[in-house]
Amino acid sequence: MVTAMNVQELATAVIAGDRRALARAITRVESGRADHRAQAVELVALARASGRQALRIGLSGTPGVGKSTFIEAFGMMLVAQGLRVAVLAVDPSSARSGGSILGDKTRMERLSREPEAFIRPSPSQAQMGGVARRTREAVALCEAAGFDIVLVETVGVGQSETVVAEICDLFILLLAPAGGDELQGVKRGIMEMADLILVNKADGDLKPAALRTMADYSGALRLLRRRPQDPEGFPKTTCVSAVQETGLQSAWEEMQSLAAWRRNHGHWDSRRAQQARHWFGEEVRQGLLSVLDREPARGLMAALGARVAAGEVSPEAAALQMLSLLGRD
Numbered sequence: 001m002v003t004a005m006n007v008q009e010l011a012t013a014v015i016a017g018d019r020r021a022l023a024r025a026i027t028r029v030e031s032g033r034a035d036h037r038a039q040a041v042e043l044v045a046l047a048r049a050s051g052r053q054a055l056r057i058g059l060s061g062t063p064g065v066g067k068s069t070f071i072e073a074f075g076m077m078l079v080a081q082g083l084r085v086a087v088l089a090v091d092p093s094s095a096r097s098g099g100s101i102l103g104d105k106t107r108m109e110r111l112s113r114e115p116e117a118f119i120r121p122s123p124s125q126a127q128m129g130g131v132a133r134r135t136r137e138a139v140a141l142c143e144a145a146g147f148d149i150v151l152v153e154t155v156g157v158g159q160s161e162t163v164v165a166e167i168c169d170l171f172i173l174l175l176a177p178a179g180g181d182e183l184q185g186v187k188r189g190i191m192e193m194a195d196l197i198l199v200n201k202a203d204g205d206l207k208p209a210a211l212r213t214m215a216d217y218s219g220a221l222r223l224l225r226r227r228p229q230d231p232e233g234f235p236k237t238t239c240v241s242a243v244q245e246t247g248l249q250s251a252w253e254e255m256q257s258l259a260a261w262r263r264n265h266g267h268w269d270s271r272r273a274q275q276a277r278h279w280f281g282e283e284v285r286q287g288l289l290s291v292l293d294r295e296p297a298r299g300l301m302a303a304l305g306a307r308v309a310a311g312e313v314s315p316e317a318a319a320l321q322m323l324s325l326l327g328r329d
């Protein structure tokens with residue numbers, strides 16, 4: 001918890017690259033306390049004023065495809081190239097051991113020991129709106145702290161890919177080699193979000209299946225409409241082995257070439273601008289919803305709900321009445 005340091009001092013320490021300050025700042029934006037919110041907003045505003053930008057990479061994949069193995073190998077490779085790497089997790093469902101997908105530090109043992117890397121486990125809070133805000137703000141703090149790459153990992157359940165795609169510059173889908181010939185039940189919507197599909201575990205006995213899966217997905221991607229934010233050939237599928245550390249450099253080159261193309265064609269800034277507009281709308285929507293959870297709206301909802309249940313007023317009329325009461329607030 002932030003005790004002695006005020007918001008300004010904390011922001012200054014974050015911008016100076018103090019990792020403990022960064023960890024504390026993220027704790028502050030994760031806090032659900034109403035009196036912490038204004039401070040968090042101020043902190044993030046000060047961080048954003050640094051003007052630093054990282055390449056934000058979203059990475060999604062079902063449990064077991066090799067996300068943490070990949071992030072560790074990929075992160076180590078980037079660090080070896082002189083880049084500073086932050087890893088954040090989005091885990092709304094708390095699908096794994098006691099809550100946090102990155103909670104178990106041993107899953108990225110080497111990377112977590114690297115002075116140029118920063119790994120932040122996901123918080124245990126489960127509400128999607130809160131997770132989205134926390135991740136967005138944590139990304140901004142990592143950028144201000146001078147990280148070159150911010151990797152945002154999600155287990156890919158429910159809405160979390162959409163949230164990650166709306167936060168990141170690039171969205172990567174990690175897959176494992178398929179046994180059969182169907183497309184592993186990957187939802188079309190997720191495929192449409194992906195900029196790069198990486199088929200992991202392209203090693204040993206799994207290599208032929210990985211190549212087949214890559215061909216299947218390449219075919220499926222060709223059927224999708226080309227998006228204006230993509231150069232020829234994207235979205236793309238390629239094979240990697242996180243364990244053998246093969247294909248990582250070429251995957252990185254694909255990411256860099258896509259990012260450079262988008263920067264040069266104005267899509268980078270327009271995407272970030274569109275994302276900022278999206279999150280503004282979401283914050284307002286979440287704010288309005290939270291009004292309903294507080295008095296006096298909560299009591300009015302309960303009272304009107306009881307009258308609706310008793311048949312004294314129709315659901316539609318009661319809703320109109322509720323909305324007009326809120327409007328007068």
Ligand code: GDP
Pocket residue numbers: 061062063064065066067068069070200201202203206240241242243244
């Ligand atoms: P996550 O749940 O997506 O984070 O997956 P993990 O990184 O924990 O990996 C799940 C399992 O797949 C582990 O047993 C890994 O050793 C294995 N695995 C991960 N990457 C590879 C790879 O490139 N090749 C092979 N053969 N196994 C891998």
